[in-house]
Amino acid sequence: MKLTEFSIIDTFFTKQKVKRSDVFVGIGDDCAITKVPKNYRLVTTVDTMVAGMHFLNDTPAAAIGHKIAAVSLSDLAAMGAIPAWATLAITLPKANSKWLKQFCQGLFTILKKYNVQLIGGNTTAGPLTITSQISGFVPNKKALLRSSAKIGDLIYVTGTLGDAGLALQLLHKQKSLNTKDKKFLIQRLQYPEPRVKEGQQLLKIAHAAIDISDGLAADLSHILYNSNVGATLFIEDLPLSAALKNNTSPFTAWKFALTSGDDYELCITIPPHLKSAVTKFNNKFSCGLKQIGIIEKKPGLRLQLQDKTFSLTKLGYEHFSR
Amino acid sequence: MKLTEFSIIDTFFTKQKVKRSDVFVGIGDDCAITKVPKNYRLVTTVDTMVAGMHFLNDTPAAAIGHKIAAVSLSDLAAMGAIPAWATLAITLPKANSKWLKQFCQGLFTILKKYNVQLIGGNTTAGPLTITSQISGFVPNKKALLRSSAKIGDLIYVTGTLGDAGLALQLLHKQKSLNTKDKKFLIQRLQYPEPRVKEGQQLLKIAHAAIDISDGLAADLSHILYNSNVGATLFIEDLPLSAALKNNTSPFTAWKFALTSGDDYELCITIPPHLKSAVTKFNNKFSCGLKQIGIIEKKPGLRLQLQDKTFSLTKLGYEHFSR
Numbered sequence: 001m002k003l004t005e006f007s008i009i010d011t012f013f014t015k016q017k018v019k020r021s022d023v024f025v026g027i028g029d030d031c032a033i034t035k036v037p038k039n040y041r042l043v044t045t046v047d048t049m050v051a052g053m054h055f056l057n058d059t060p061a062a063a064i065g066h067k068i069a070a071v072s073l074s075d076l077a078a079m080g081a082i083p084a085w086a087t088l089a090i091t092l093p094k095a096n097s098k099w100l101k102q103f104c105q106g107l108f109t110i111l112k113k114y115n116v117q118l119i120g121g122n123t124t125a126g127p128l129t130i131t132s133q134i135s136g137f138v139p140n141k142k143a144l145l146r147s148s149a150k151i152g153d154l155i156y157v158t159g160t161l162g163d164a165g166l167a168l169q170l171l172h173k174q175k176s177l178n179t180k181d182k183k184f185l186i187q188r189l190q191y192p193e194p195r196v197k198e199g200q201q202l203l204k205i206a207h208a209a210i211d212i213s214d215g216l217a218a219d220l221s222h223i224l225y226n227s228n229v230g231a232t233l234f235i236e237d238l239p240l241s242a243a244l245k246n247n248t249s250p251f252t253a254w255k256f257a258l259t260s261g262d263d264y265e266l267c268i269t270i271p272p273h274l275k276s277a278v279t280k281f282n283n284k285f286s287c288g289l290k291q292i293g294i295i296e297k298k299p300g301l302r303l304q305l306q307d308k309t310f311s312l313t314k315l316g317y318e319h320f321s322r
Numbered sequence: 323m324k325l326t327e328f329s330i331i332d333t334f335f336t337k338q339k340v341k342r343s344d345v346f347v348g349i350g351d352d353c354a355i356t357k358v359p360k361n362y363r364l365v366t367t368v369d370t371m372v373a374g375m376h377f378l379n380d381t382p383a384a385a386i387g388h389k390i391a392a393v394s395l396s397d398l399a400a401m402g403a404i405p406a407w408a409t410l411a412i413t414l415p416k417a418n419s420k421w422l423k424q425f426c427q428g429l430f431t432i433l434k435k436y437n438v439q440l441i442g443g444n445t446t447a448g449p450l451t452i453t454s455q456i457s458g459f460v461p462n463k464k465a466l467l468r469s470s471a472k473i474g475d476l477i478y479v480t481g482t483l484g485d486a487g488l489a490l491q492l493l494h495k496q497k498s499l500n501t502k503d504k505k506f507l508i509q510r511l512q513y514p515e516p517r518v519k520e521g522q523q524l525l526k527i528a529h530a531a532i533d534i535s536d537g538l539a540a541d542l543s544h545i546l547y548n549s550n551v552g553a554t555l556f557i558e559d560l561p562l563s564a565a566l567k568n569n570t571s572p573f574t575a576w577k578f579a580l581t582s583g584d585d586y587e588l589c590i591t592i593p594p595h596l597k598s599a600v601t602k603f604n605n606k607f608s609c610g611l612k613q614i615g616i617i618e619k620k621p622g623l624r625l626q627l628q629d630k631t632f633s634l635t636k637l638g639y640e641h642f643s644r
Contacts, residue, residue, distance in 0.1 A: 028548070029401070029468050029469070029548075030397040030398075030400040030533060031403065032367070033460065033465055034364045035363050036358045036364055042356045042357065042364065044354045044407075045352060045354070046444050047444055048411040048413060048444045048446050050446055050447070053447060053448050054446070075352040076352075079353045085366075087366065088368075089369075089453040091451055120366060121368060122368050122370045122453070124370050125375060126374075126375050126449065126451060127448065127451065129372075131411040131444070133368065133455050138355065146350075146351050147351070209352075210352060226351075
């Protein structure tokens with residue numbers, strides 16, 4: 001069967017299981033029509049992934065489908081939002097049924113997990129580029145912003161950092177290591193889990209939040225800049241996975257944790273008097289929250305290792321600057 | 323100055339003039355936060371343009387900026403919606419200040435015209451691909467759908483058809499014709515005017531609507547399929563510009579009008595008893611509405627020329643099928 005734009009949409013993109021009652025018109029008209037619940041605001045994010053830039057050309061299609069949604073869901077998580085609807089714009093060099101089927105399997109599995117309905121999209125021919133936009137809700141006047149960190153706040157992160165960075169290096173260099181560690185690390189790179197429920201819980205206790213897509217140092221710096229504050233990070237407190245520690249020196253592990261992107265954990269600032277809420281969070285969510293630093297008046301980001309304080313010159317990953 | 327992802331956003335994309343009161347957080351956080359007015363529903367569309375596929379590589383950057391917004395605004399127009407917010411995902415082979423400046427000039431001029439605020443986006447390196455999503459509102463339970471055409475409705479279109487198709491041929495073949503006609507046709511291709519205000523007016527009188535992006539026959543067929551009806555079009559009634567008529571035979575002009583895309587006019591079905599509302603519309607809007615056919619029970623699209631009825635075998639433009 002020759003795949004056309006319309007048959008691709010019909011065959012692969014209209015057979016999803018999520019049917020939300022707030023979607024009046026979904027895929028198949030000029031626009032989608034939806035309803036934001038009363039007393040909630042609309043929250044929107046958009047992300048693009050380009051073959052060879054954001055993923056290697058041999059990345060499984062299911063992982064690409066998962067990840068394009070995961071990165072947008074992670075942005076919603078960083079606002080404490082409830083996800084609802086997605087659109088997808090996909091540019092494909094050729095219409096390959098097997099690839100599309102696996103891509104959709106990865107995409108619709110994660111969308112279903114977070115009750116997100118695909119409401120629209122666009123399919124064109126061209127170099128492989130995928131843009132997803134996911135929208136959701138936050139209660140009126142509530143949201144985790146980058147600009148709300150306060151002096152004295154404690155800085156926390158969820159999960160572990162640096163895993164995706166090491167995984168990417170593994171895939172590039174074919175470095176050999178034990179199967180269990182390798183599997184864990186590749187999973188962390190290709191199937192990141194957005195901290196959606198965690199973000200909703202943090203909405204009640206955190207001042208500021210961001211998700212770690214470009215590297216902890218770069219992303220935390222956005223909070224510092226937007227909140228007009230500074231911070232010190234305690235290097236030895238950075239949460240590292242066993243797989244990362246097993247396969248790198250401590251310095252290399254810290255470098256990955258600070259500067260490699262694609263972890264999709266949350267970095268949050270919480271006032272110190274809410275430590276008991278953090279304990280509660282850690283009892284509820286397996287990724288946990290770990291304190292790694294403190295917000296200070298003095299601008300800039302300082303790193304502390306034992307008695308020494310130093311600065312990081314190369315901040316994370318930035319497109320165009322390499 | 324070396325342009326990085328963040329400096330591109332800062333330099334080019336945050337200096338817009340539209341500041342809407344329903345945007346609480348715009349560009350610069352993990353997500354945008356906005357508010358849909360009470361008693362309105364959210365309307366969303368997404369479009370992608372790929373260099374070499376949707377526009378020639380030497381297309382002026384300002385035209386690309388205009389058009390990526392125009393095609394999405396045209397989708398909103400086809401629902402009768404009020405535009406409000408846009409996001410933009412742009413993948414660029416290299417960060418070229420002059421190109422970006424002109425692109426933004428084209429983009430922000432049309433966004434300002436329709437009071438649309440850019441609330442988020444994504445800038446990455448890669449093959450030139452641009453995806454825009456524009457959202458707006460329709461009153462609760464009101465919208466122009468593809469599925470609402472009724473037997474006996476009269477079929478109308480705005481403006482003239484086929485101009486963009488001839489313009490594209492001109493650009494490919496460097497066909498020579500008089501400067502005035504050429505200028506008009508290229509303008510129609512590169513700077514299409516979305517029928518936003520017209521769509522809002524039509525919301526009061528039309529049953530079904532679609533915008534003509536892939537060609538009248540292909541797009542009208544979506545209305546027919548979704549409404550479970552058929553239609554006859556009167557070929558001699560197709561609205562053609564002087565520039566198109568001056569430079570082609572009648573048959574070629576009709577072929578352009580029926581099958582070439584990129585016109586971004588509206589195709590609407592209106593019950594026959596509302597002819598006076600059509601007259602009113604024509605007094606108000608210079609693009610006008612012209613009756614070109616009728617909705618019938620018998621499925622399929624028929625073309626009538628003088629006494630003969632025939633069918634169209636090649637329907638418009640479809641990606642992947644060429």
